[in-house]
Amino acid sequence: MGLVVTSLGLRNWRNFSERHLDLSPTMTVLCGSNAVGKTNTVEALQMLTAGTSFRKPKPSQLVREDCDSARISARMEGDGRVVDVACVVEPGKRRFERNGKRCHASDMPQTLMSVLFNPDDLSFVKRGASYRRDELDGFGRQANHGYAKLLSAYGRAIEQRNRLLKEGHPDLSLLDAWDASVALGGATLLSARVRLFERLRGHISAIYGQISDGERLECTYQCSLGSDVLGLSRDQIADAFLSRLGEVRGEELRRGQTLIGPQRDDIAFTIDGRDARAFGSQGQQRSIVLAWKMAEVELAREVVGEQPLLLLDDVMSELDAHRRASMTRFVQSGIQTVVTTTNLGYFPDDLLEGAKVVEIGG
Numbered sequence: 001m002g003l004v005v006t007s008l009g010l011r012n013w014r015n016f017s018e019r020h021l022d023l024s025p026t027m028t029v030l031c032g033s034n035a036v037g038k039t040n041t042v043e044a045l046q047m048l049t050a051g052t053s054f055r056k057p058k059p060s061q062l063v064r065e066d067c068d069s070a071r072i073s074a075r076m077e078g079d080g081r082v083v084d085v086a087c088v089v090e091p092g093k094r095r096f097e098r099n100g101k102r103c104h105a106s107d108m109p110q111t112l113m114s115v116l117f118n119p120d121d122l123s124f125v126k127r128g129a130s131y132r133r134d135e136l137d138g139f140g141r142q143a144n145h146g147y148a149k150l151l152s153a154y155g156r157a158i159e160q161r162n163r164l165l166k167e168g169h170p171d172l173s174l175l176d177a178w179d180a181s182v183a184l185g186g187a188t189l190l191s192a193r194v195r196l197f198e199r200l201r202g203h204i205s206a207i208y209g210q211i212s213d214g215e216r217l218e219c220t221y222q223c224s225l226g227s228d229v230l231g232l233s234r235d236q237i238a239d240a241f242l243s244r245l246g247e248v249r250g251e252e253l254r255r256g257q258t259l260i261g262p263q264r265d266d267i268a269f270t271i272d273g274r275d276a277r278a279f280g281s282q283g284q285q286r287s288i289v290l291a292w293k294m295a296e297v298e299l300a301r302e303v304v305g306e307q308p309l310l311l312l313d314d315v316m317s318e319l320d321a322h323r324r325a326s327m328t329r330f331v332q333s334g335i336q337t338v339v340t341t342t343n344l345g346y347f348p349d350d351l352l353e354g355a356k357v358v359e360i361g362g
């Protein structure tokens, strides 16, 4: 079964001074009025598992007003193991610990991964491409430590190259060197990303078919280097990338930024052959993201052999009865889930029967 979170401690975290919660190994419902700290609790769980927060906060925002530092901690248990994880937030920095030893944020998912679903995700299909890329990369970062390294190395290379492009008359031999580095780093990241995407999309389409009673969803990776590079080896992609950089150099110098590469790619969806962004109903678009999140859970089981922690922040109220029932069936398959709500009425009785309900702000 793998690890589950059995308890969570929050000290000077966001609006909490001191709070301890025991979690169910199956489903915990965090219930309370608006602005009592439900999302802040989910955010702490995400920080202790994914090593990041979906809100992308500055450290100072995580510390309770008028306090110097915050500490969140969780105990994880399962398969005869006990693991204690913690995150200490101080001005300008965050520090992670596993069993009392310092570790890096990107090490946290190696203990337990998480999949978070919140109301912002419901516009996943319609939002900008970076939102879909971030979702895929966020999952890859958790599932594979090497993926996290590739992402940050490539991000740094693009940042440096863009800085150089912004200079009025950059040193062209330096730009050549950055081109080579960006092409190789980009090709390595692209190969890893597309491999991950290929594994995920099979699950997404299958789950979508079940939610929608047989509609056919296709997910396509749209590569800014052209779709023909996707079947190539890493070295061939790097060569193609380098030669495309040569072609667009004039334009990039004019615009002061890198115009091609994995940082400009997108993911598109069609339902029964029609573009879901342009033609999909709101319900169909929501089913896509629901299927995507469930697919992440399935793939996490496959890749790391353990169930991730599923965090559902206020999404039940946003789903219609049909999609809520799909989510309920999925949650009942035994995955540890923490879900927030202002109203227990959104949950069917049989789901609440086995759940632990924790009042937040009571």
Ligand SMILES: Nc1ncnc2c1ncn2[C@@H]1O[C@H](COP(=O)(O)OP(=O)(O)OP(=O)(O)O)[C@@H](O)[C@H]1O
Binding pocket: 013, 014, 015, 016, 032, 033, 034, 035, 036, 037, 038, 039, 040, 041, 060, 061, 062, 063, 064, 065, 314, 342
């Ligand atoms: N660093 C901080 N110090 C003090 N309070 C904070 C800090 N960060 C956030 N808060 C407060 O925490 C409160 C609870 O926020 P949270 O997003 O968790 O609410 P919620 O219970 O999920 O509400 P809703 O049901 O409306 O989504 C907010 O009023 C917010 O202003």
